[in-house]
Amino acid sequence: MDKQKTFRRIVTGHNTDGMAIIISDAPPVLSQLIGGQGGPTFFEVWHTLETPALIHTQPDDTDEKALVLPPPANGTRMRIIEFPPEGDEIRNLTSADAAAKFKSMGDEKASTSNEEAPHPLMHKTKTVDYGIVLEGEITLVLDKGETTIQAGDVVVQNGTNHAWANRSGKICRMAFILIDGEFTGDFKTN
Template sequence: MRRIVTENGPDGKSRIMRIDELPAHSDIWESDSDNPLGFLPRPDSLGSLDFLSGGVKVMSLNLPTDADMVEYLKDGIPGHDEHGFHRTPTLDILILLEGELSLELDDGLTSMKPGDVVVQRNTNHAWRNTGDKPARCFSVICSPVNGLNTER
């Protein structure tokens, strides 16, 4: 995957700022309320469930198979329980590009197919990949400036 970032030059004309090759699992871009057009991801942000207030985080994800996830969970994943459930105070948009994936919520499981989009709204969830290879996804995570009202 390539990251192609644009900018406006000193002459006001649009141009390419940079082109980078990225690994399959990577943070692509971030922004926060002080930098609405964004910046290169912070080196310590990959895989982190800490999001900048008023920010957006764009990610390319390879979600592991259930068999591999069991091994990762044995060592513990910050912010996840022993079954892979986690909740972030964010609005998440996830698109399944390739592979098999299901979204598990407290009240059940929903299967996805490539091209499906999940609009995740501050809910407790886990991803299940019953396939034999990682599921490739694209995600945009938005973190409100004042946090989310979790009472709704």
């Protein structure tokens, strides 16, 4: 399998005269392979710490040194994930293995894996997520049902229990924008 080309992250800001400038033009600063060979690679693109987001003249994202699954409280997060084709090393994960993988992403409590789960990497976060398939295809697995999405398709996740299964035989690259959220009182949460 060919290694995917790392993408550029262009960050804009302002100079001391208030003119728009490029602050940086390079691959994302933080990337992490989760779970070793056969696991997805997370590329942390950007995050904000509040809404409305504060716009700084010289934006900087150096406040996080490790992968954190959810966005900051009242903030947002954008990341790219490259999902390799799913193999037995993923399909045969135990609930404890799945919890350990989510712990390595900074959110062990997101894991909802159990013996009856439709996929071992089922998880749920208090977020609204926009997921855009940039390249390849992947299957979105929910508690009840699943659908395969392809390049150009967009998923709007509303705090749903889900997993991603790459059954295509090729890498799938997705962009995610995560927005911190709260469940309303009419939710049955598990």
